[in-house]
Amino acid sequence: MVHTVAVLALPDTIAFDLSTAIEVFGRVQLSCGEPGYRIMVCGTAPVVKAGPIGIATEYGIADLSAADTVVVPGREDIDGEVPADVLDALRAAYDRGARVTSICTGAFILAEAGLLDGRRATTHWAAADEFQRRYPAVRLDPDVLYVDEGRILTAAGASAGLDLCLHMVACDHGTAVAADSARMAVAPLHRSGGQAQFIVRNRPGLNAIAAQTTLDDLLAWIEHNAHRDLTLADLAAQAALSVRTLNRRFQSETGQTPMQWLTGVRIRHAQQLLESTDHGVERIGREVGFSSPANFRDQFRRLTGVPPQNYRNTFRDRIAG
Structure with a gap:
């Protein structure tokens, strides 16, 4: 039947x-x-x-x-x-x-x-x-x-x-x-259910409020300057806020600290480069703002669940499939 x-x-x-x-x-x-x-x-x-x-x-x-x-x-x-x-x-x-x-x-x-x-x-x-x-x-x-x-x-x-x-x-x-x-379906068969979604969670959810928040200008600035050697004091100065006030607003409006957000932006930029270029992993880490390859690999694995090279291989396999 x-x-x-x-x-x-x-x-x-x-x-x-x-x-x-x-x-x-x-x-x-x-x-x-x-x-x-x-x-x-x-x-x-x-x-x-x-x-x-x-x-x-x-x-x-x-x-x-x-x-x-x-x-x-x-x-x-x-x-x-x-x-x-x-x-x-x-x-x-x-x-x-x-x-x-x-x-x-x-x-x-x-x-x-x-x-x-x-x-x-x-x-x-x-x-x-x-x-x-x-x-x-x-x-x-x-x-x-x-x-x-x-x-x-x-x-x-x-x-x-x-x-x-x-x-x-x-x-x-x-x-x-x-x-x-x-x-x-021109799709790979090998992706298991336990594989990571590979999403860095520092973007608004589906039910996010469309109106601007007090941090919108700073978040846009971070998006374009994340590759620089930025400190918490640099972010506070850009926002014209004290470090304490900046931390409080970030936690309230994003659920993260300013530096956690900055790291998330850098990892998303690294994902894009891993998907679209043949640059080496260490070069990509430097280009998106990480000072050491070890720190880049650690942070990438923490936020996506896999090492950078595994992430790149997965996306290449999907394209080939």
């Missing part, structure tokens, strides 16, 4: 997440020539808005009951209300034995349904703080690509959803079938 995958389509759904599941599962072909999955897009209305496009849905929320796997894509607005019948349908699908998975901020929907309580899960890095605030009963791991808890699986943003879908194909039909699906 063909495995049925239902992809949930709510208003404001992230089209990329939704299409990832459709494309990966929809293109799986078994050695006998038969499709590996039957795909249903289940919506709350015949046409669901997803940003600038409309998604026509052939199936409704009640059809989730026919699914072996339910995929919940992320939504642009994490504050958007989730209809009660959707939450009921997700709980019922899981209780009936279905596998339930989320991509990106779709984890908020699973958590709202109570399906993640007491479980390990992940979501998009930029929404992690808000997720932890809302759902303290969930053991959030914001640093990994995806988490497999058996019949409950969660992925971080965008490409991590692709990794998770390929992981599920491998679980269902074996590595050879998943590898063929990966080739169809």
Whole structure:
């Protein structure tokens, strides 16, 4: 019997997440020539808005009951209300034995349904703080690509959803079938769920307030001057503040110290150079503002979870794949 995958389509759904599941599962072909999955897009209305496009849905929320796997894509607005019948349908699908998975901020929907309580899960890095605030009963791991808890699986943003879908194909039909699906998607198969998201968390989250903060001018200045040999006193002088006041405002508005922020900017700049140039690791460390190669490697590993060369190799492998 063909495995049925239902992809949930709510208003404001992230089209990329939704299409990832459709494309990966929809293109799986078994050695006998038969499709590996039957795909249903289940919506709350015949046409669901997803940003600038409309998604026509052939199936409704009640059809989730026919699914072996339910995929919940992320939504642009994490504050958007989730209809009660959707939450009921997700709980019922899981209780009936279905596998339930989320991509990106779709984890908020699973958590709202109570399906993640007491479980390990992940979501998009930029929404992690808000997720932890809302759902303290969930053991959030914001640093990994995806988490497999058996019949409950969660992925971080965008490409991590692709990794998770390929992981599920491998679980269902074996590595050879998943590898063929990966080739169809021009994607690598080898990225494990425990791999780091590689995100340096010194940028506003998804629910950040759009209005300017008192530090905006200084943050922009740091972005352009991070390569210089800067001290805390230099940052305070640029902001025309005392060191004490600067520290207090940074902690209040960013959750970090000024020097932690500066280090994060330097590491992000190093990531860009590792991805786009062939410069040596020591040269890149100097160019972004680190005085010693050892300090650069230590800070890079601390913030991204891997050494600089491993980071570069990962991105080259993805391009080659």
